[in-house]
Amino acid sequence: MKIERSNLIESVRSLKKEGFDYLLKVTAVDYVDHLTAIYFLRNLSKSVDLELEFDMDPADLWVPTIMEHHPSADWYEREMYEMFGIEIRGRKAKRLLLEKWDGKGSPLRKNFKWAEPYESM
């Protein structure tokens, strides 16, 4: 289901009232000229899955947090920030999820520079 970024919190809230109260995954895909963020929701009693997608410009990467409706979005959003560089707005601390990785850049973007063929410690 395609929505706009500004409708995200509204849609999540109204869907939660209808029974879609289980968040499966928050992920993103990097098509080179735009990025798509995808949210998977599920209705446990009726076993129905739903996908919410919206597109973002690479120059304007941010996403509002949905943590107040779904506390499980915490770690998913942090992982998305770490891997893609998408800023999460509305949270107090943005601690990186992964431990002590000398990460320069966001690995899952297509413009991430791979390591050289032999990289010694």
Added chain:
Amino acid sequence: MAITRINVGPIHPSTHGVLRLVVDLDGDTIVKVEPHIGFLHRGVEKLVETRMYMQSPPYMEKIDYIAPMSVDELYVSAVEKALGIDVKERAQYVRVALLELQRIASHLLWLGGICNDLGQLFTAFMWVFRDRDMVLKLLETATGQRMFYVNMRLGGMVRELPEGFDEKTLEFLDYMEDRMKEYESFIEKNPIFIQRMKGIGVLSRKDAKEYGVTGHVLRGSGITYDVRKDNPYYVYKDLGFSPKHQTQGDNLARYRVRMMEIRESIRLVREALTRMPGGSALGMPIKLISPNAKNRTVAVSRENPRGEEMMYMVADPQRPYRLSIRAPTFINLAALNHMAQGSKFADLFSILGTLDLMMADVDR
């Protein structure tokens, strides 16, 4: 309220893997637990983008290394759905039989691990490894390798089941049922075990939904959602599968759900082997694949022994453009903070044990 901060370091004598926990204690009571992960991160999702479709199963198997065939089968199913390939019927039965055998082995290792963590110091561990070795021997006759069997092709398997597999497996299943009675007799009637597991790490039904936990953690809190029943794949409808659940939401409930799951798997393997139709179970050889992706984006989910695992794949002609893996242990670990608040420090390890972590799955 003076808070002490303790670091339960990355290297510790346990079966789950490399995990750092920073625990805030007030006396002996836990105030906050913060897991630091990422010690096993190797960027699988990025590596898969550089390989062709059927070059990736070894990567997938090392994500969950106690039950490797489950993640491999999930990946192959996602590719099959993207390319529009159907699985032969006999191959479906073979896959179900091997997957459920794998589930027995994985749950047995969990059992040994939790008894080890509670201080039993290798008794149950040794018993468990003896039984698990029998399963690995059976799988070795079927596939050729003890641990990382790359046994799936698009549309079926690599090789047929050998002769005599049925008899040996049925013999093993009879032996295993007696063994389960032995396990329950010495574990569940132990008052120390019951005291350490009852009423600890309670997760209520509402919290389980909000924190997004899966698998036996969800079913131990009263919600019966099992992918094999609610979104069935292969032949689970015909085999008469019913998910098990408990309502208390504490450690003992999650333990009981898993023991019931082992029994259910024993029954499922027996049914699958007796009902298997004739024919061939071989899949397509790799050279004959002409990959024109029928569906561009695919989402497939399976019931891993650890929970529900889902793959979302954006399919290009020769290789996946993006593969996003939803790991069940990732989100189970995120609920640890909520589950461990208010309990004593020594209970932290029994809670960690029942969550059944697998750090290679968390970090991917």
Added chain:
Amino acid sequence: MDEIDHNSEEFMTAKAEMDRLVAGSLKGKEARPNVVFSNLSELTKAFSGSMVKWSRNNSLWPLQFGLACCSIELMNFGSARVDAERKGYLLFRATPRQCDVMLVAGWVTKSVVPELKRMYEQMAKPRYVIAFGECATCGGPWWESYNIVKGIDQVLPVDVYVAGCPPRPENLFGALMKLQKKLGGKIED
């Protein structure tokens, strides 16, 4: 007190006189080595040296450093079917202070390297390292990843490498026997 100038002439002449006096008084009183005691001490040193070596070689206690998939085969190695205890590889301890051999099993990422080094330095000498599995030997299937150390021999000195993904538990048994032969001085071809 004034400092003594060790290079002045007075000191040199005084030193020469003192040496002459001491040499003269010791004439005829050289210490004769006690034959019995010196032979016995040599004997016990040789005997205890080899006995210490024999007992060390046959009870190498491993430090479990199971990081990833190879740790499952490590657990298989220590349990009932391929028994590690019958050759002396008892007690998979988790503290490095009581262990001789470090079995690194699993892929090593850049975040784990400080812990690896710290564990190695905490072991008491003589200490040995076995690289178990392909990921510890050379980086394994994760050769192109951005977060993996390509083989632990970039960080630690390794004695024995075991190939396989994962190696069978019998392979690890053979590797430990090879280590024992290496310590005993003879390496089999």
